[in-house]
Amino acid sequence: MKRVKAACITQTLHFMLKEDAEHEYAKKMVQEEVRKYKAGLEKNRVQYKILSEAEQEDGSVILEIKKQYNTSPVGDYLK
Secondary structure (H helix, E strand, C coil), rough: CCCCCCEEEEEEEEEEECCCHHHHHHHHHHHHHHHHHHHHHCCCCCCHHHHHEEECCCCCEEEEEECCCCCCCCCCCCC
């Protein structure tokens, strides 16, 4: 029998601007989407660690994150 002792997933997320929106408005929408994403992690009590967050020249955001996989324990992954 096997059991998961610890598990995490690393993701690189690109929050992109909507092409059909005015540029400044689209940038604000991206910032709000990033904020809501982080709030959702907190609300759902997902353990996570942001490895990097970079705003691109066009206003989009690239977020590299290591987070809990499903409800598995995270072990030493998030230290």
